[in-house]
Amino acid sequence: MRPIALKLRNFRGWREGQIALDRPLVVVIGKNACGKSSTLNAIEWCLFGKEIEKKASGIAERADWEASHRGASAPTEVALTLATESGNATITRRRDAEAAARAEDELTVDLADGRKLAGSEAQAWIRESRLPDWETWRRACCQHQEVSRARLTDASDRSLILSSLLGLDDFDRLNGVLREQQPRKLIELLDSELAELEKVVLYRLSQPSEDLFESERRLEALGVERARISPALSLEIARAASGRAQDLALRLRVTIEVPSFPSDADEAAMRKWADAWIAQVRKESKLSDRLSAATKKRARIAAELEQLEPSEARWRESKETLALELRERGDDATRKRLGLEAAKTLQDAEQRLREENRTLSLLREAAGVLRESQRFDQCPVCTSGVPGLLARLEQTLEQGGGGKIPALSAERDQARERATTLEAGAGALTRLVDSETQSRKSYESRRENLSALLTPGRLRDGLDLLAAAREEDEALAKEISELETLLAGLEPELEAHRGDAERLRELNKWRVAARRAQQRADLSASPEWKAFQEALDAAACFAADLDVLGAMAREAQEERSSSREEEVNRSLGVYTRLIAGESAGLDVRVRVKRTPKGLSYDIEDAGGGRALSILNQASLNAISLALLFAQAEERARGGLPTWLVLDDPEQSLDDEHKQGLARAIERVAANSAVVVALAPGKLSEWLIARSALPRRTIQLGPRDAKLGVRIESQEER
Amino acid sequence: MTSLEDLEQRIRERGVRVEERIALLRVLEQTDAEAQLAARREELLASVRKAADKLKGTAG
Amino acid sequence: MKLEVHERLTGLSAASAKEYGKLVQKLLAIAFLEAGAESLTDRSTQGIDLELVIRHKSRAIEVKTSESGSVSLGKKDLEGLAAREEGGAQAYVAVLGNRFLDEWTFARFHKGELQAQQSYSITQLRPYRDHDLEKLIAKTFPEAVLKHADAAASRGQPALDEVLAGYPAYRRA
Numbered sequence: 001m002r003p004i005a006l007k008l009r010n011f012r013g014w015r016e017g018q019i020a021l022d023r024p025l026v027v028v029i030g031k032n033a034c035g036k037s038s039t040l041n042a043i044e045w046c047l048f049g050k051e052i053e054k055k056a057s058g059i060a061e062r063a064d065w066e067a068s069h070r071g072a073s074a075p076t077e078v079a080l081t082l083a084t085e086s087g088n089a090t091i092t093r094r095r096d097a098e099a100a101a102r103a104e105d106e107l108t109v110d111l112a113d114g115r116k117l118a119g120s121e122a123q124a125w126i127r128e129s130r131l132p133d134w135e136t137w138r139r140a141c142c143q144h145q146e147v148s149r150a151r152l153t154d155a156s157d158r159s160l161i162l163s164s165l166l167g168l169d170d171f172d173r174l175n176g177v178l179r180e181q182q183p184r185k186l187i188e189l190l191d192s193e194l195a196e197l198e199k200v201v202l203y204r205l206s207q208p209s210e211d212l213f214e215s216e217r218r219l220e221a222l223g224v225e226r227a228r229i230s231p232a233l234s235l236e237i238a239r240a241a242s243g244r245a246q247d248l249a250l251r252l253r254v255t256i257e258v259p260s261f262p263s264d265a266d267e268a269a270m271r272k273w274a275d276a277w278i279a280q281v282r283k284e285s286k287l288s289d290r291l292s293a294a295t296k297k298r299a300r301i302a303a304e305l306e307q308l309e310p311s312e313a314r315w316r317e318s319k320e321t322l323a324l325e326l327r328e329r330g331d332d333a334t335r336k337r338l339g340l341e342a343a344k345t346l347q348d349a350e351q352r353l354r355e356e357n358r359t360l361s362l363l364r365e366a367a368g369v370l371r372e373s374q375r376f377d378q379c380p381v382c383t384s385g386v387p388g389l390l391a392r393l394e395q396t397l398e399q400g401g402g403g404k405i406p407a408l409s410a411e412r413d414q415a416r417e418r419a420t421t422l423e424a425g426a427g428a429l430t431r432l433v434d435s436e437t438q439s440r441k442s443y444e445s446r447r448e449n450l451s452a453l454l455t456p457g458r459l460r461d462g463l464d465l466l467a468a469a470r471e472e473d474e475a476l477a478k479e480i481s482e483l484e485t486l487l488a489g490l491e492p493e494l495e496a497h498r499g500d501a502e503r504l505r506e507l508n509k510w511r512v513a514a515r516r517a518q519q520r521a522d523l524s525a526s527p528e529w530k531a532f533q534e535a536l537d538a539a540a541c542f543a544a545d546l547d548v549l550g551a552m553a554r555e556a557q558e559e560r561s562s563s564r565e566e567e568v569n570r571s572l573g574v575y576t577r578l579i580a581g582e583s584a585g586l587d588v589r590v591r592v593k594r595t596p597k598g599l600s601y602d603i604e605d606a607g608g609g610r611a612l613s614i615l616n617q618a619s620l621n622a623i624s625l626a627l628l629f630a631q632a633e634e635r636a637r638g639g640l641p642t643w644l645v646l647d648d649p650e651q652s653l654d655d656e657h658k659q660g661l662a663r664a665i666e667r668v669a670a671n672s673a674v675v676v677a678l679a680p681g682k683l684s685e686w687l688i689a690r691s692a693l694p695r696r697t698i699q700l701g702p703r704d705a706k707l708g709v710r711i712e713s714q715e716e717r
Numbered sequence: 718m719t720s721l722e723d724l725e726q727r728i729r730e731r732g733v734r735v736e737e738r739i740a741l742l743r744v745l746e747q748t749d750a751e752a753q754l755a756a757r758r759e760e761l762l763a764s765v766r767k768a769a770d771k772l773k774g775t776a777g
Numbered sequence: 778m779k780l781e782v783h784e785r786l787t788g789l790s791a792a793s794a795k796e797y798g799k800l801v802q803k804l805l806a807i808a809f810l811e812a813g814a815e816s817l818t819d820r821s822t823q824g825i826d827l828e829l830v831i832r833h834k835s836r837a838i839e840v841k842t843s844e845s846g847s848v849s850l851g852k853k854d855l856e857g858l859a860a861r862e863e864g865g866a867q868a869y870v871a872v873l874g875n876r877f878l879d880e881w882t883f884a885r886f887h888k889g890e891l892q893a894q895q896s897y898s899i900t901q902l903r904p905y906r907d908h909d910l911e912k913l914i915a916k917t918f919p920e921a922v923l924k925h926a927d928a929a930a931s932r933g934q935p936a937l938d939e940v941l942a943g944y945p946a947y948r949r950a
Contacts (some may be wrong), residue, residue: 127748135776169722177745181754186754190765190900191846196757197769198878202775205877225812360796520781524880524915528775539761540903545738546754547901549745733887734904 001129002673003043004088004254005080009096012038012044015708017251023716025669028677030700036677039700040645043675044092046078047126048134049105082641084129087112131641138163143646153622155602160599162590165572166564167530171557174282175598178553183347183546184649190539195533201523222446222503235261236268239296241500245277248493252285252486271508274501278494287490291483291649298476304450305469311446315439321632322432329425331506339422346415353408360400365392367393382515482652513671554598561592561599571633575626578664581656588623617652625649629668636671643673650683651689662686669693721746782919783877783915785926787837790875791933792930800929801873802826802840803937805881808918810944819941820950821934825857828866831913835859837868838883843899844875852893858886869907872899883910 003021007015013035019028030036079092094106109117109125117125127133132141139161140669151159163172219229239262245258258271279704330334367390369380376390386392450469451459459468523529577619579584591604601624615623628644635642646665650658662683665674670693678684688697702713720725721742728738744753778786790797799821805818809829817829827838839858840917841848850870858868868886873879884891884902891897928936 104720140749174720174724174745177750177754180751181758186758186762187898187900189762191898193765193769193874194878194900195846197772198772198876202877342759495757523772523775523878524778526772526775527769528772532765535761535764535768536900537903537906539765540900541734542742542761544904545741546899547735549728549732549738549741552724553720556727560723694743731887733890755878 001085001131002083003193003643003675004081004083005079005685006039006042006046006081007077008042009040009077010074011076011078013703013709014038014042015706017709017711018284019698019711020254020696020714020716021673021675023694024673025665025687025691025693025695026636026673027684027687027695028675028700029680030696031676031679031702033312033703034700035703036679036700038709039645039646040675040677042078043080043645044137045222046080046091047131049107060117074137084112089125089658091122103186110533114696116161122427129562129641132635136164137171139169140628140635140648141642141644143628143644150601152620156600158602159600161627161631162603163599165634166568166601167601167634168557168561168564168589171553171560174553175550175557178546178550179597181546183543183550186539186543187547190536195538205517211513212317212517215506215513219503219506222499222506224507226502229507229510231267231507231511233282234267234270234511235263235265236505237500237503237507238265238274241274241277241497243506244493244497245281248281248490252281252287252490254281256280256284263423267511267688268509271501271504274497274504277497277501281490281494285490287483291480292535294476294479294483298473298480301450301453301469301473301476301693303472304446304453305466308443308446308466309452311439311443313393315443316430318436318439322429325429325432329429332426332429335422335426335429339419339426342415342419342422346412346419349412350406352478353412356400356404356408360397360405363393363397363400367397368574379386421425505568557599558592558594559602565592568630571630572626575629575667576623578667579625579653579657579660580622580700581660584619584622586615586619586622588626599695616658621649621652622657622660625664630642632668632672644668646674646676648677650678655682657684658683666693667692674679778880780876780877782922785922786875789922789930796933798840798842800933801842802923803934804921804929804939805838805840805871805873805918806915806947807921807940807944808914810941810946812913812923813918814946815938816946816948817944818948818950824950825861825868827871828861835861835866835920836910837866838871839869839886841870841872841889842875843872846874846876846879846900847896847922848872848902849896850891850893855886855891855893862886862888863916867907868893870902870905872902874899877904881914883894883907883913 002024005020005022009016013033019026019039028036028039031149075094075096077092077094079090081088081090089112090110092108092110094108095103096106105117107122109122111117111125131404139157160169160172163169174318216226216229218227224233229576239687242260244260245256249256249258258277261268261270330338366380370376370378370393371389373380377387379389380387447465449466454468455475459465459470462620463471471565572588576586576588577584586605588603588605591602593600593602613667632642653661659682665676665687668674669691674689678687687695697715698711698716699713699715701710725739725742728742741754743755744750747753767774781889786801789800793800803819806817806827809818809827809831814829814830815833817827820826820828825837826840829836829838837858837942840852840856841850848870854870858870861868870884870891872882872884879899882899882902884905885907887905887946890905893907925937925940928940938949941949
């Protein structure tokens with residue numbers, strides 16, 4: 001692949017122009033500031049664009065080389081046409097005048113078959129065409145002063161250039177990529193992960209052991225000797241608890257089924273039974289209920305007994321009072337008869353009193369008439385004279401009023417009092433009867449209550465209620481005493497059982513803790529362990545494979561380095577001698593150094609010492625150019641597309657060196673296209689006049705203020 | 718012979734983990750080999766860490 | 778490995794000091810015999826540590842124990858393993874670290890892959906693991922440790938030699 005033509009628009013000094021690169025040697029001649037460097041830079045910009053900025057180029061001034069020189073509004077555009085095996089292809093890089101500093105350039109490739117590739121496709125085409133990348137370009141394809149200096153003064157740059165010269169830059173890249181992954185570091189990271197995991201896991205595994213220890217301590221507190229703690233102990237405890245439970249049930253006269261545990265007893269069932277037993281025995285024995293009921297009954301009997309005697313006394317007293325009343329005042333019929341008689345007596349007395357009062361009233365009226373008529377001795381009715389009638393009347397009135405009436409009144413009052421007394425006596429008797437009835441009923445009710453409190457059959461023939469009640473009370477007192485004894489004995493028994501239940505529970509916890517400790521201590525059985533192993537294997541394999549590949553790459557590089565060394569040194573020697581001249585005695589060669597990171601390269605002289613430190617500027621330039629030419633020759637020999645772009649390569653060289661350089665350029669241009677920019681002088685003269693190669697000479701004139709770089713003349717041969 | 722071809726030949730000659738190493742070579746052929754390998758490296762390391770964390774959880 | 782096994786091995790290491798590697802080698806030999814090795818030769822001095830036939834395949838095993846998590850292989854070890862490979866056996870470097878998380882790593886020997894005198898982290902040997910072979914002794918090795926570590930700690934190699942002698946397939950070189 002060779003360059004054919006370069007078209008430029010608004011690039012640095014160029015406004016618009018086109019130069020043909022269709023000869024193995026193209027010489028661009030011009031005085032300072034005519035645009036020689038602009039022309040060579042255009043080739044680089046077209047191929048690499050902003051990549052130059054991205055990579056550490058060491059050519060800082062070129063980072064934005066086209067920006068300050070481009071036209072105000074028109075885009076910058078450079079097109080490089082190359083001859084390829086399938087016809088001409090043109091790479092075009094374009095950048096808008098207003099494009100932001102970080103904006104990507106527009107890159108296209110026009111192919112011979114009419115296809116137009118853009119962007120990443122264009123990039124891919126450039127890559128696949130094996131055109132040099134920027135790093136290769138600056139080491140092996142171009143010559144600028146600053147690059148030349150770096151080529152020899154920077155050890156790692158020098159090593160890379162020599163590696164490239166040996167055709168090992170591909171291995172360098174490979175080694176770089178593999179080294180970048182730091183496979184050993186990854187192994188170290190994995191190992192440190194493993195160490196960290198080990199630490200955490202061991203720490204955490206100690207936790208279940210702590211639980212186990214704690215559980216054993218609690219069992220000891222529950223009266224289990226540490227030496228006796230075992231899974232079998234549960235059965236032993238459960239059996240003892242079961243035996244005691246059976247005895248207790250018998251004593252309590254309750255029917256609860258107590259399991260007897262066989263040797264293969266279910267531990268969970270044992271615990272369940274032990275936990276439930278206390279509540280069950282309490283429920284089934286009803287000791288408290290029974291005690292409470294007996295106590296209450298006894299209290300009620302006592303209360304009834306206490307009330308029974310007064311009740312009986314009250315009834316007897318009312319009965320006696322009634323009997324006395326009857327004895328003293330008769331019975332009810334007598335009382336009725338006497339009442340009737342008293343009422344009749346009262347009625348008669350009242351009648352007599354009324355009659356007497358009427359009589360006296362008539363007499364008083366007659367006496368009044370006599371007094372009024374003054375006929376004191378004449379009957380007012382028959383007018384017959386009755387001497388002293390009035391006096392007799394008044395005497396009778398006086399006697400009647402003064403004697404008879406009070407006597408009749410007293411008689412009547414006496415009769416009334418008797419009638420009232422008899423009536424009152426009848427009410428008192430009724431009350432006494434009622435009182436006697438009530439107190440009897442009350443007494444009988446108390447007896448019934450008491451009877452009801454007695455155990456059936458207690459009140460038997462020949463035993464009165466009170467005796468039966470006392471018997472009942474005694475029986476109750478005995479029952480209460482027994483129940484109280486049972487209850488008092490139950491608590492310690494239940495307490496013992498409670499201890500067993502607790503020991504069974506703790507033994508279960510101990511068993512769980514022991515199992516957990518066992519399980520956790522055997523991580524290798526867990527799926528998480530398997531997953532971790534797989535992840536670790538995958539990472540370790542990746543790291544180890546990268547490591548081995550790195551070792552293989554170094555091994556291959558070393559082998560190739562050995563096989564290429566002689567040939568490359570010969571080529572380097574030829575160019576050095578050509579440029580510096582045989583008389584200079586410059587005999588430099590590549591020295592391969594083996595380091596832990598891989599191979600590195602340096603230049604040494606024939607004596608084995610470091611050549612560079614003692615050389616003058618001209619010799620350094622000669623070696624730098626010899627390296628460049630040798631690389632170009634190697635690339636061409638390897639079938640890689642290559643050409644050399646030389647910008648004023650004659651600096652610091654005397655005429656003898658310039659002559660040698662001309663010969664070297666002629667030699668290298670036989671296999672690799674060379675574009676060289678020169679000021680008019682010896683080198684340009686030699687190249688133009690003496691070179692036998694097909695060549696093109698482009699003469700640049702002074703730059704025009706408006707038109708920019710200007711081609712003054714072109715000549716091809 | 719390119720360096721990758723050279724390595725491939727060596728891998729096959731050695732006959733150890735051939736498939737895995739050739740697969741890595743295929744990655745190395747890519748222009749973004751560094752990024753791809755770095756991503757794979759991180760992914761593998763992360764999966765180891767994740768699995769380790771789970772294991773720590775199991776143990777604790 | 779099981780915590781119990783790790784504790785036993787740690788105890789054994791403390792009790793046996795320099796002899797530990799050989800004791801572990803013999804415990805591994807017991808584990809292989811328990812796993813059904815048809816024949817087994819255990820070497821205490823020069824040569825490959827263990828040579829055995831198991832599941833009808835010949836294996837040559839260089840046994841290493843590691844406290845640091847890495848091992849260094851001697852030139853003679855590698856040459857021996859290479860010779861066994863050439864002789865048709867499958868050669869291994871078997872490494873057991875002393876960490877709780879360490880298990881046996883049976884790294885298949887490949888000529889050119891492992892370099893003499895170079896230190897290899899056990900993790901680095903993982904790509905060469907023979908999981909099937911590791912599985913064969915996954916159960917029997919812990920059992921052998923639990924069963925014989927105490928005797929080995931108190932009486933050293935003779936205690937394990939007595940055990941090995943009880944296996945008809947065992948041969949001492």
